[in-house]
Amino acid sequence: MTEALMFSIVIFVLAIFLGVELISKVPPLLHTPLMSGSNAISGITLVGSLIAAGEGHGGLSVYLGTLAVIFATINVVGGFLVTDRMLGMFKKDKKKESKTGTP
Amino acid sequence: MNVLATFAYLVASVFFILGLKFLGSPKTARRGNLFGAFGMLLAVVVTLTDQRIIDTTYIIAGLIIGSAIGLLIARTVQMTAMPQMVALLNGLGGSASTLVAYAEYVRVPESTLEVLIPIILSVLIGSVTFTGSLIAWAKLQGVMRGAPVLYPYQKHLNGLGVGVVLVLGIMFALDPGQWYLLLIILVLALILGVTTVIPIGGADMPVVISLLNSYSGLAGATTGFVLSNNVLIISGALVGASGLILTNIMCKAMNRSLANVLFAGVGSDGGPSSSETVQQRTVIRYTPEDAATMLDSAQSVIIVPGYGLAVAQAQHVLHELANYLIERGTQVRYAIHPVAGRMPGHMNVLLAEANVPYDLLLEMDQINDDFQNTDVALVIGANDVVNPAARTKKDSPLYGMPILNVDYARSTIVLKRSLNPGFAGEDNELFYEKKTMMVFGDAKTTLTNLVQLVKQ
Numbered sequence: 001m002t003e004a005l006m007f008s009i010v011i012f013v014l015a016i017f018l019g020v021e022l023i024s025k026v027p028p029l030l031h032t033p034l035m036s037g038s039n040a041i042s043g044i045t046l047v048g049s050l051i052a053a054g055e056g057h058g059g060l061s062v063y064l065g066t067l068a069v070i071f072a073t074i075n076v077v078g079g080f081l082v083t084d085r086m087l088g089m090f091k092k093d094k095k096k097e098s099k100t101g102t103p
Numbered sequence: 104m105n106v107l108a109t110f111a112y113l114v115a116s117v118f119f120i121l122g123l124k125f126l127g128s129p130k131t132a133r134r135g136n137l138f139g140a141f142g143m144l145l146a147v148v149v150t151l152t153d154q155r156i157i158d159t160t161y162i163i164a165g166l167i168i169g170s171a172i173g174l175l176i177a178r179t180v181q182m183t184a185m186p187q188m189v190a191l192l193n194g195l196g197g198s199a200s201t202l203v204a205y206a207e208y209v210r211v212p213e214s215t216l217e218v219l220i221p222i223i224l225s226v227l228i229g230s231v232t233f234t235g236s237l238i239a240w241a242k243l244q245g246v247m248r249g250a251p252v253l254y255p256y257q258k259h260l261n262g263l264g265v266g267v268v269l270v271l272g273i274m275f276a277l278d279p280g281q282w283y284l285l286l287i288i289l290v291l292a293l294i295l296g297v298t299t300v301i302p303i304g305g306a307d308m309p310v311v312i313s314l315l316n317s318y319s320g321l322a323g324a325t326t327g328f329v330l331s332n333n334v335l336i337i338s339g340a341l342v343g344a345s346g347l348i349l350t351n352i353m354c355k356a357m358n359r360s361l362a363n364v365l366f367a368g369v370g371s372d373g374g375p376s377s378s379e380t381v382q383q384r385t386v387i388r389y390t391p392e393d394a395a396t397m398l399d400s401a402q403s404v405i406i407v408p409g410y411g412l413a414v415a416q417a418q419h420v421l422h423e424l425a426n427y428l429i430e431r432g433t434q435v436r437y438a439i440h441p442v443a444g445r446m447p448g449h450m451n452v453l454l455a456e457a458n459v460p461y462d463l464l465l466e467m468d469q470i471n472d473d474f475q476n477t478d479v480a481l482v483i484g485a486n487d488v489v490n491p492a493a494r495t496k497k498d499s500p501l502y503g504m505p506i507l508n509v510d511y512a513r514s515t516i517v518l519k520r521s522l523n524p525g526f527a528g529e530d531n532e533l534f535y536e537k538k539t540m541m542v543f544g545d546a547k548t549t550l551t552n553l554v555q556l557v558k559q
Binding site: 001002004005008011012013015016017018019020022023024025026027028029030031032033034035036037038039040041042043044045046047048049050051052053054055056059060061062064065066067068069070071072073074075076077078079080081082083084085086087088089090091092093 | 119120122123124126127128129132133135136137139140142143146147150151153155156157158159161162164165166168169170172173174176177178180182185188189192193195196198199200202203205206207209210217312313316319320322323324326327328329330331332333334335336337338339340341342343344345346347348349352439441444446447448449451452455456458460461462463464466
């Protein structure tokens with residue numbers, strides 16, 4: 001096993017624990033935006049697809065890469081935009097006194 | 104390795120992590136999403152400077168097509184259709200990971216095991232995510248019936264499929280020159296995605312979407328191993344963990360194990376047959392006028408919305424009713440059960456869309472102790488999540504499920520279409536209690552009536 005692979009595995013495992021810590025703190029109120037937002041982040045595969053699509057040989061790998069660019073871009077753009085649209089709907093109560101109403 | 108790119112990817116990863124952190128509070132969530140988007144933009148721009156990229160024609164075309172479609176669906180999707188949308192995006196992300204891994208194999212067929220194994224895993228996980236998500240989308244969208252599709256030896260066949268993929272994977276890893284092996288793995292994985300999701304009922308889709316969300320992250324991470332790209336590994340792992348946590352939360356809230364959700368083939372469309380299990384019992388039918396009188400005299404009301412509310416598209420009328428009550432000094436709050444919608448947190452989004460302020464939306468643990476001091480619990484289109492059988496009836500499938508303590512309120516109004524039992528098929532004692540007022544009919548019509556009556 002190469003050193004680079006070992007290093008990648010370490011990063012992978014640490015990132016999973018970090019993810020668990022971060023996500024556990026998100027209240028159920030925001031679980032849907034969390035899901036669509038994290039979904040957009042998982043579209044990071046886009047980075048890999050760009051390189052595959054840009055190699056310029058015109059071979060099969062370029063076509064596969066281009067299809068991947070399209071799919072990943074829909075994932076990223078659609079995911080972030082719809083999350084923003086949703087979060088824009090969450091508003092706090094303007095008249096706060098109604099919160100502590102009579103029992 | 105390019106130092107600038109590595110450093111930029113690190114910065115992008117930090118933005119993703121901060122973004123997820125900010126998504127944890129409604130005040131900062133929008134900023135968190137922007138952080139995520141900025142991290143993504145940074146990663147993409149830096150990648151475009153990569154020396155391996157020679158021709159950008161296909162890249163630009165792909166980016167334009169993808170952005171246009173993404174923009175269009177993000178703008179036009181209905182909030183009730185969010186679960187389908189997320190399922191679809193999961194599937195696209197998963198398939199993109201598969202395509203990238205496959206393209207890498209096509210580019211460099213003679214790789215080491217360290218690259219081949221992640222390629223196989225990425226092709227497997229990404230393909231299952233792709234077709235599994237498409238089936239979930241079809242079930243949620245109503246293109247396909249929500250009921251489980253069952254056939255003999257289903258589990259065995261699925262198990263066999265996984266076994267064959269593993270064997271082929273080992274053969275391929277040992278001899279990567281056999282290109283057709285990877286192709287067969289791809290096709291089998293696509294089939295497995297279909298056959299593992301069709302036996303799962305429509306009402307269990309929240310779990311499936313959460314799980315597929317996790318898979319799409321893992322597919323991204325494995326592709327990261329293929330390309331030795333740490334930003335993919337980090338974000339893939341973050342999303343993988345996120346999906347797993349949400350899966351776990353959904354399973355707990357439905358009182359089922361993950362294995363039971365995935366393999367048991369439970370349930371139909373959420374409107375199970377009522378004829379056999381339910382003995383004929385009578386309830387007193389009340390009118391909206393009765394309910395309005397009761398709401399008039401109440402000083403505190405807790406609204407319990409279920410998915411039936413969203414189906415009837417009655418969120419806006421409900422908000423109107425709540426506003427009239429608040430204006431006359433009644434304390435009004437909403438109690439949201441974790442599985443009130445069709446995906447984690449869905450009901451909150453639906454109510455936020457109807458302009459309900461989020462500080463009135465309380466989760467189960469925050470509000471459950473307050474029911475006993477509340478005059479009226481107003482239940483709309485919810486059933487299993489307020490069924491007291493979950494506390495007492497040991498042989499019930501609901502037993503042990505966390506429920507909202509609606510029956511502890513001084514009185515209860517239940518708006519419901521019919522007396523049919525909920526998804527679990529368990530009759531609901533709450534409906535027969537003396538202090539419960541059943542008002543049958545379409546939620547939207549009844550609520551519209553209530554608004555008129557309360558206004559007077």
